[in-house]
Amino acid sequence: MNEKFLKPYNPAETEPRIYEKWLxxxxxxxxxxxxxxTTPFTIIMPPPNANGSLHAGHALFITIQDIxxxxxxxxxxxxxxxxxxxxxxxxxxxxxxxKLEKEGRSRFGMDPKQLYKEIYDxxxxxxxxxxxxxxxxxxxxxxxxxxxxxxxxVVSEVQKTFVKMHDDNLIxxxxxxxxxxxxxxxxxxDVETENVEEKTPFFYFKYGPFTIGTVRPETKFGDKxxxxxxxxxxxxxxxxxxxxxxxxxxxxxxATVIKDEAVDMEFGSGVMTITPWHSQIDFEIxxxxxxxxxxxxxxxxxxxxxxGEFAGVNIKDARPKIVEKLKAKGLxxxxxxxxxxxxxxxxxxxxSIEPQIKDQWFVKMKxxxxxxxxxxxxxxxxxxxxxxxxxxxxxxxxTLDWNISRQIVWGIQIPAWFKNRGSESEKIKISLQSxxxxxxxxxxxxxxxxxxxxxxxxxxxxxxxxDFKTFYPTDVMETGHDLIFKWxxxxxxxxxxxxxxxxxxxxxxxxxxxxxxxxxxxxxxxxVINPLDLTEKYGTDALRIGLVVGNTPxxxxxxxxxxxxxxxNFANKLWNIARFVLENTxGVNIKDxxxxRNEHDEKLRLERRSILEDVTKDMEEYRFYLAAEKLYxxxxxxxxxxxxxxxxxxxxxxxxxxxxxRKQFLLHTLDALLKALHPFMPxxxxxxxxxxxxxxxxxxxxxxxxxxxxx
RNA sequence: GGGCGCUUAGCUCAGUUGGUAGAGCAAUCGCUUUACACGCGAAAGGUCGGGGGUUCGAGCCCCUCAGCGCCCACCA
Numbered sequence: 001m002n003e004k005f006l007k008p009y010n011p012a013e014t015e016p017r018i019y020e021k022w023l024x025x026x027x028x029x030x031x032x033x034x035x036x037x038t039t040p041f042t043i044i045m046p047p048p049n050a051n052g053s054l055h056a057g058h059a060l061f062i063t064i065q066d067i068x069x070x071x072x073x074x075x076x077x078x079x080x081x082x083x084x085x086x087x088x089x090x091x092x093x094x095x096x097x098x099k100l101e102k103e104g105r106s107r108f109g110m111d112p113k114q115l116y117k118e119i120y121d122x123x124x125x126x127x128x129x130x131x132x133x134x135x136x137x138x139x140x141x142x143x144x145x146x147x148x149x150x151x152x153x154v155v156s157e158v159q160k161t162f163v164k165m166h167d168d169n170l171i172x173x174x175x176x177x178x179x180x181x182x183x184x185x186x187x188x189x190d191v192e193t194e195n196v197e198e199k200t201p202f203f204y205f206k207y208g209p210f211t212i213g214t215v216r217p218e219t220k221f222g223d224k225x226x227x228x229x230x231x232x233x234x235x236x237x238x239x240x241x242x243x244x245x246x247x248x249x250x251x252x253x254x255a256t257v258i259k260d261e262a263v264d265m266e267f268g269s270g271v272m273t274i275t276p277w278h279s280q281i282d283f284e285i286x287x288x289x290x291x292x293x294x295x296x297x298x299x300x301x302x303x304x305x306x307x308g309e310f311a312g313v314n315i316k317d318a319r320p321k322i323v324e325k326l327k328a329k330g331l332x333x334x335x336x337x338x339x340x341x342x343x344x345x346x347x348x349x350x351x352s353i354e355p356q357i358k359d360q361w362f363v364k365m366k367x368x369x370x371x372x373x374x375x376x377x378x379x380x381x382x383x384x385x386x387x388x389x390x391x392x393x394x395x396x397x398x399t400l401d402w403n404i405s406r407q408i409v410w411g412i413q414i415p416a417w418f419k420n421r422g423s424e425s426e427k428i429k430i431s432l433q434s435x436x437x438x439x440x441x442x443x444x445x446x447x448x449x450x451x452x453x454x455x456x457x458x459x460x461x462x463x464x465x466x467d468f469k470t471f472y473p474t475d476v477m478e479t480g481h482d483l484i485f486k487w488x489x490x491x492x493x494x495x496x497x498x499x500x501x502x503x504x505x506x507x508x509x510x511x512x513x514x515x516x517x518x519x520x521x522x523x524x525x526x527x528v529i530n531p532l533d534l535t536e537k538y539g540t541d542a543l544r545i546g547l548v549v550g551n552t553p554x555x556x557x558x559x560x561x562x563x564x565x566x567x568x569n570f571a572n573k574l575w576n577i578a579r580f581v582l583e584n585t586x587g588v589n590i591k592d593x594x595x596x597r598n599e600h601d602e603k604l605r606l607e608r609r610s611i612l613e614d615v616t617k618d619m620e621e622y623r624f625y626l627a628a629e630k631l632y633x634x635x636x637x638x639x640x641x642x643x644x645x646x647x648x649x650x651x652x653x654x655x656x657x658x659x660x661x662r663k664q665f666l667l668h669t670l671d672a673l674l675k676a677l678h679p680f681m682p683x684x685x686x687x688x689x690x691x692x693x694x695x696x697x698x699x700x701x702x703x704x705x706x707x708x709x710x711x
Numbered sequence: 712g713g714g715c716g717c718u719u720a721g722c723u724c725a726g727u728u729g730g731u732a733g734a735g736c737a738a739u740c741g742c743u744u745u746a747c748a749c750g751c752g753a754a755a756g757g758u759c760g761g762g763g764g765u766u767c768g769a770g771c772c773c774c775u776c777a778g779c780g781c782c783c784a785c786c787a
Contacts, residue, residue, distance in 0.1 A: 281785040562736045569749040580746035
């Protein structure tokens with residue numbers, strides 16, 4: 001008997017060795033797979049942040065995707081799983097800025113090219129840590145095809161897309177309200193901001209004959225438009241366009257009456273003044289009526305000269321001073337202290353977002369979104385679970401034009417060129433190369449979703465690569481359900497726009513991984529579970545199957561250590577099952593087959609077959625959580641508890657023929673279970689397989705046990 | 712304010728097309744049974760959130776009420 005079996009299963013010793021063996025085999029690369037394989041099966045891995053460690057969510061998606069890939073590979077497909085690493089734009093730049101700060105440096109004033117290079121080197125160096133963690137989790141992805149989101153060919157292809165979209169009249173430059181982080185000196189997308197509820201005083205001020213309500217008196221210096229609802233009877237005597245002199249913060253100003261339906265008659269006094277430069281809604285009102293807009297707060301968050309005596313004051317300090325002054329002038333009517341409103345904050349530094357107006361590049365979303373909707377309607381893209389289709393549609397039916405400009409260095413620079421920027425004679429040209437003397441490239445970079453939206457194409461070397469021809473469109477996009485609007489629609493849009501085909505047929509969405517009590521993991525709560533710690537303690541196989549069993553797509557999962565421990569026991573159980581079977585079948589060759597079966601054996605065989613067929617159906621229909629549980633159950637409570645126990649009697653008292661028959665049955669069942677369990681628990685199954693077949697073949701490329709392969 | 716989802720054993724969750732409920736952990740009792748104490752055997756535990764309806768039959772379909780969670784949103 002193999003000496004290994006004398007001890008409990010030891011994942012720590014086994015796993016790295018097995019992974020190395022798989023790597024050496026070259027079978028992660030579909031070009032090397034044995035046999036004739038014509039059907040491709042492709043998954044593009046959502047690239048983890050090159051700079052970060054994997055968290056529990058990564059462990060879950062790597063497990064699910066690896067299950068799909070291993071299963072399809074065993075079914076005989078040309079299975080390709082392309083790994084990647086994400087530069088994670090703003091995220092990484094913030095990390096690097098902190099590093100610079102520690103060194104007493106700052107990105108402001110640094111040569112952008114130098115800064116880019118430093119972050120690049122830093123990221124590439126760290127990338128290996130992330131990759132090693134992916135390997136630890138058993139991912140059978142093709143490392144020879146790994147892509148980084150800032151690889152030179154990726155950068156140039158993304159820039160080409162921008163040029164193409166511009167040529168197709170899908171890009172425009174415009175002044176819009178953006179979310180400006182005064183600390184990071186960049187605009188942020190809505191998803192990079194956090195809405196925080198705050199209790200804040202709500203002030204009522206006299207503004208000529210009106211009373212206006214506001215939470216931000218410090219922005220109100222230039223407010224010369226007073227807005228009310230056209231149907232508000234209280235103010236019926238004031239007509240749209242009327243002007244009147246009012247006493248205001250720094251003296252008299254001329255106010256103009258504006259009637260607009262955006263005003264809520266029920267709220268406050270039903271009258272407000274507007275600050276179009278620093279408020280989205282005010283900007284929209286001002287745009288509708290073609291009103292003047294003036295900047296009050298500079299990019300650093302300080303008041304501009306329009307504030308008179310308050311010029312240069314930081315916006316955070318300005319409020320009490322201005323309220324004091326208005327109070328002194330007798331303009332403060334009352335203060336409501338129990339008011340709560342929602343403030344946007346930078347998700348990285350918690351700084352209050354200052355809405356600002358800035359020239360940015362925009363993508364016209366409507367024509368693109370319509371195509372995406374159409375593809376979903378035609379079922380060219382399907383969602384698991386299905387209800388996410390509704391969310392996708394809602395998102396695509398309500399698109400706003402997409403601001404793709406970011407004022408950070410760490411990203412793909414926008415291929416737009418300026419001559420005499422900001423002056424009357426400003427010229428803008430869109431091209432990959434400098435259009436000539438005197439032109440300077442826009443220092444802004446693309447929103448990270450602009451490039452990651454093209455990832456399925458880029459990862460397959462669109463447009464001319466051989467992989468693109470073979471593997472596009474891909475089969476499954478497996479990602480977190482929170483990306484149903486951030487990422488998935490953009491991929492569909494770019495796939496349809498560039499390749500005329502949706503980039504994947506199936507979108508499989510997993511839920512959040514929460515702590516054992518179902519609470520969201522967060523550093524501040526201290527309940528973060530590091531998947532690599534669990535791997536170390538219980539083995540990767542235990543973590544993987546523990547993450548999968550009972551975890552339905554789309555719903556979040558409570559990750560408890562108890563559960564992982566239970567599946568570690570299962571790995572060991574399987575180990576001992578193998579030990580029993582192999583010990584008791586020495587000298588019997590599985591290839592010799594069965595003597596004639598009796599009724600009882602036939603019953604056992606049919607039961608086994610039915611379980612495996614059932615499991616196969618579940619695999620085909622993406623019910624991994626059921627497949628895993630059924631296999632677990634059959635293995636432990638039927639094969640071990642009943643069949644193995646019964647075999648002891650057969651081996652003690654049975655006829656020679658009965659013994660041989662039983663031995664064959666045990667070997668065939670073990671063989672089939674190892675195969676069926678392999679996608680879920682690749683390490684322990686491969687290890688046993690190596691012992692069982694003395695290293696002659698590899699489980700990873702064996703045929704799935706249903707469809708005539710068993711017996 | 713909109714949208715989505717959840718409510719099943721003490722805890723965390725499954726339950727695929729409607730046929731009177733399952734898993735893991737925890738808790739109880741008994742086992743040094745030669746594959747495994749990371750184990751074995753046994754027993755226990757649920758009027759499937761409340762109410763109503765459809766049906767021969769509902770955890771599953773429909774209506775309604777209650778509680779919880781998540782996402783989106785410019786009420787100054």
